[in-house]
Amino acid sequence: MNYLKYTQYVYLVFAIYFIYDGIIKWTEEGANPLMQFFIAGMAIFMFFFRRKFAKKTSGQNRKS
DSSP, X not given: OTTHHHHXXXXXXXXXXXXXXXXXXXXXTTOOOHHHHHHHHHHHHHHHHHHHHHHHHHHHHHHO
């Protein structure tokens, strides 16, 4: 289960990609980048959620 502490960073990679894609679509005329920015926001939220959850569960493992 050691790989779980590294999988949270995949969400940051997705967020960076969708922010980049949203900026590219923002510069195009007639394109709507709101969905890309929404997905990037959700990915950032999931990063912090998984990070907090991983810290919480690692503390429980030490107490057991």
